[in-house]
Amino acid sequence: MMPVGCRVFGHRPAFRADGPVMRWECERGCGEGGEKVYATAAEAQQFAAAFDRRGDAGLGERAPLLGMFPLRIWRWLRRRDARSG
Template sequence: MTLSCSIFGHNPTFRADGRIMRWRCERCGEAQGAKEYASADDARRFAKAFNKRDADDLGKRAPLLGLLPLRLWRALRRR
C-alpha cells in the first residue's frame, strides 16, 4: 500500500469485462475485486455509475450560499 492510500484511503476505479465488473485502486493497484452481473449491460452501467466522482459536478449541485463564488465563476465562464 502506498503512503497516499494509507492517508487518504484507496481510490477504486471500475471497469466491465463482459458480465463481470472489476475494480482496483488507481493509486496502488492493490485493492481488487470482481462481481458478476446478469448481463454485460448491467456491468457496464454499474461501472460507469461507480466511476462518477462528486468533483465532476462541483459547482452544479453546490449549496446556494456556501459556494456562491464558484457558481458565479461558472456562470461567467460560460458566457
C-alpha cells in the same frame, strides 16, 4: 507497501466492465480491488459507469451558487444598512 495516499485518504477505486464481470482496482496501484459477476454485460457496464463517477465531478458547476450565497447575503445586508442609516 501501501501508498501514502491510500493510508491517508483511502483507496481510489476505478471500475470497468469486462463482459458480465465488473472489476475494480485502486488507481494508486496498491493492489486493492475485486470483481462481481452480473447476469448480463449491459448490467455490468451500467454499474461500472455509475460507480466510476467522482463525487467532485460537478463541483465547479455548483460552487458559485452554494459558495457565494452567504457572501451575497452579507453584501446585501451591508448595502441595506448603509442606505437606511
